[in-house]
Amino acid sequence: MPEPVPARLTVLPSGRPGRGRLYVNLPDGRAVAWYDRQANRISLLADPHREAVLAALRPYLTGAPAVGPPPVPTAAALRRLALPPDRDLAPNRPGEALLGELAFGSPGGRERHRIRQALGVQQRMGDRLDGLEGGGWRILHCVPVRGLGRIDHLVIGPGGVFCVRTVAGRRQRVVVGDLLIGVGRSEPRPEPRWIRRAAAAAAGALGTPVGAALAVVDASRLDVAPTVRDIRVLEPATAPAAFAAAPATLKPPEVEALFGLARDIRTWRGW
Incomplete structure (x- = not known):
């Protein structure tokens, strides 16, 4: 049985079902990590939350993911991040x-x-x-x-x-x-x-x-x-x-x- 997910963290999907990221958020909505399912990588924004993030994501993981700080974004990725949702x-x-x-x-x-x-x-x-x-x-x-x-x-x-x-x-x-x-x-x-x-x-x-x-x-x-x-x-x-x-x-x-x-x-x- 997986460990219980900490109540103060929530996991929310982004993008098309099964293809986008899974974001791990604090109660105030701030993201502390995300899981890229295609790359099988967890990007941590706050290392003190590492164990809680792993516990929250455990039901969604495939194999042993890489865990670490977010990779340095490319120029194309920065342009995408700057694009408003509408x-x-x-x-x-x-x-x-x-x-x-x-x-x-x-x-x-x-x-x-x-x-x-x-x-x-x-x-x-x-x-x-x-x-x-x-x-x-x-x-x-x-x-x-x-x-x-x-x-x-x-x-x-x-x-x-x-x-x-x-x-x-x-x-x-x-x-x-x-x-x-x-x-x-x-x-x-x-x-x-x-x-x-x-x-x-x-x-x-x-x-x-x-x-x-x-x-x-x-x-x-x-x-x-x-x-x-x-x-x-x-x-x-x-x-x-x-x-x-x-x-x-x-x-x-x-x-x-x-x-x-x-x-x-x-x-x-x-x-």
Whole structure:
């Protein structure tokens, strides 16, 4: 049985579930330590609280973590720390805007069904893309671009930067053409044109080439016209491997710099 957690310390998560830090706070809200689950490291801000911090975090630890003072922050980390929460897109979950519509809007039955369906495919694709983060990739979800709505997922990593638009296949045949995408017998939609425009806007905002990708979720069959060469057409099961196999064009500091720029909502307000 683990030792009881000291009543005067609380453990609070930050960031996406399972991926962010765990902060250990005093009753007045001041942090005395944090646990980085990916690095398996406890950073202590107050050494006298060391034993109490270890006891509080014990149920959450994986293996034997490194324990010590916080590492010296890089320039990119300092820029991220200076970003106010209302300007930071990094905490966005897949389908963040749709979650807001369901929680605070009042859509009717048919519209609510449409929103839930769109949310489901964004969450499935977002979860698969989040799995890339251990390989040097950074993922943003629900990035607002003026005049275009929102980019479902922005993928930044060694293989470059990519805008990803999710499409619900609804267990039907999906046909991707140069200008339109058809799902079953429903009216074709201009998703290929939209994702090209979104990628161009992202390239202008970030000052770097950005690729376009369509992620088709739950299609019974997926057909892509041979003339579609400038858009990656992906499915959740194969998307992480496809991005991971992309030839390396960015170094880790460049990835972090682009991620720091992309997570600031002000970057997107001019586009």
